[in-house]
Amino acid sequence: MFRGARIIPISGPVIERGVLVIQRGRIVSVGAEGQVQVPAGAQTHDVSGRTIMPGLVDTHSHVGGGDGGDRTAALHPAARILDAIDARAANIQRAQAGGVTTVNVMPGSGLLMSGQTAYLKLRDGRTINELLICADPQRDICGGMKMANGTNPRGAAPLPGTRARAASMVRERFVKAQEYRAKVRAAGSDSSKRPPRDLELEALAEVLDGRRMVHFHTHVHTDILTAIRLKQEFGFRMVLQHVSEGWKVADEIARAGVPASIIVIDAPGGKVEAIDNSPITGAALEKAGALVGFHTDDGITDSRFFLRSAGLAVRAGMSPDKALYGMTMAGARMLDLDRRVGSLDAGKDADFIILSGDPLSVYSHVLQTWVEGVKVFDRSNVDDRKFAVGGVGASDPGMHVHHAMEGHH
């Protein structure tokens, strides 16, 4: 049990001097000191003066060095990033140092549909199997589906050359998926009537069923509206990703009931589509009533500094409460993990971080990161510390930050 800290549960008001009790990987209770019953024999951690909040949920990252589809086709719904992730990658340990406990690792944006994403817990695991939240990749849905529009997925054939072509290719594929799904349903238990198994259409059927969330990379306001239009035509569930010009169409996004995970970058530009990126998007979406979350897009921004997103979003007008919600509970909802993570509530996973101070202050450090009741990062540990501050051994040799675009360097 952890006592004496300022506790930010996210799901309720801040507790100035609180107690957090965890057992067997779950939160047992959270409350003010003196009001929480502590089980006998509980190991006590005195964290007076510290701040505890839920582990951060990063809804869009490329840690682990994996990739998705290649440029042999514009859509690769069957490619799975879990087949390519290195759990021992240094950038995973740097993400732990940044307080990230749940992450949606995605293929890149160089395709209209680059493949299946992986929802991970940043446990101290040596293999991808130990990090996956799902139990069995063969049977379960282990993540979402990465899609993209705008300039990144454009190129020479077989990629689309224009935006309209891109949208039509997506529609054609979803129509095929609808037909496939109908045939499978019609066949019922009669295997002789079932169409031949198609891994790509199978994955798209999961998307159409609403069981596999689409994570849609999009920047410019027109492209954002196109993504919403596609979602409304085919009925899939979707999270908008990056949303650089979200501030221009905040009302439309809110009206469509589509959550937005925004990227907070230090300056606009870097490509034409990001020229009007602004941190005011967080405030504009909050005001419009949309669900707002954040992500690192690691390595575009550094997971060690994920908390900067909230501070800078508040600078640009977001409320502190919604900004911290955006780092935790919003992401949990976007990954359909809201019953397990995102807030400090009894019954949820014991995923939390211990900070030296206010999470919205530049001077605060992540001191410890806990995943399911196991401490995975401790700044006071010499080996862990280098993943927070850098230096020799903090990065993988020969690993270059790529632009998370298939076929792009």
Added chain:
Amino acid sequence: MRGVMFHAAHAVAVLLGSAAVATSAGAQVAVRGETVYTMAGAPLRDGVVVIRDGKIVEVGPAASVRIPAGFRVLTARVVTPGLVDAHSVVGLSGALNVPDDQDQLERSAPILPDLRAYDAYNPRETLVEYLRTMGVTTLHTGHGPGALVSGQTMVVKTWGDVLSPANIVDSTAMLAMTLGPQVAQIYGARGPGTRSRGVAMLREQFVKAQEYARQRAAPPGDTTARVRDLGMETLSRVLAGEIPAMITAFGATEILAALRLQREFGFKLVLDGASDAHLVLDEVKRSGVPVILHPTMVRPSGVAANASVETAAKLREAGIPFALQSGFEGYVPKTRVVLWEAAIAAANGLTMEQALATVTLDAARLIGADRRVGSLARGKDGDVVLFNGDPLEYRTQVCGVIIEGRVVSEQCR
């Protein structure tokens, strides 16, 4: 006025002196701050900075400073000198990141000393305006990393629609050079394939420049090789100590190679990037060479694999002169913000004021602009930034930016 820029090298001295300063009508302003970081002594509580005709004429406690009648008075919780970005490429590099707005690196040859920053700088570039709103008033920008010698840099004020003596502080500040495997990756067959080949090519050029300088200085009767070579001219000026060589060197091997070149040819050296500096601290300290340290939040990858957010504190402790920079970014975001890089350094071993110094006075000294900028002191340019809280905090906003007494930005952001 602009014609002055295109004369021979000696005319540059005129620009350096900024002999002709246009009268700044409307540049009569006073700034009052609850806390004023002058970078010239202890911070003032309830301090005032008075700017007349673009220059600071008075700095002191409000109780003892008289603000002349008719002066516009701005107030803020915290006031600092205009920020100085010790190394950027914005203005040659633009926000769109398309071929048309990326002029910081010529790829046809790896050694091009004669390329002038002011032949390519766009004062209206979005990123220049953006940095201005983030408090950067003095910018050291120009040709970028990636070539053995990519070209020249310049120091400018971040205002103005056109380049003129009104916004040029130093038209030929440094020569941008790079050592490291990235040069081979960029230039392929046109450049060095290995690190040692890169150093050898540079040594050859410096030796040629020594010979060139000798021949140019020869008595008038000797007419051999009197042909003027712009590249050799620039290298001669570097060898003569007139223009520092800013060598981008991230790895320890590269840092030591840069120091070795400096010892051999005697030029003024400024190390740039230097993420491995914490691994060769003694060598750097002994050399007396200053360091434009990489942005604190540089991605620890490739040549910067060993970068640490604590290196700023280590350089400070070792007494090595250094400043922070926004550097070069290849993709998104297209520039960093030195204020935020300083902030992370302050969270990792520097005090708040030490961090502020890395983007004000220390940076100004390093780029040779400290006669004019970097601190709030009588006689210096009236470059001031107004904040609504601790300048380094995420939630604090830049609420006003003044360049030589002109209020160029007033929106809090």
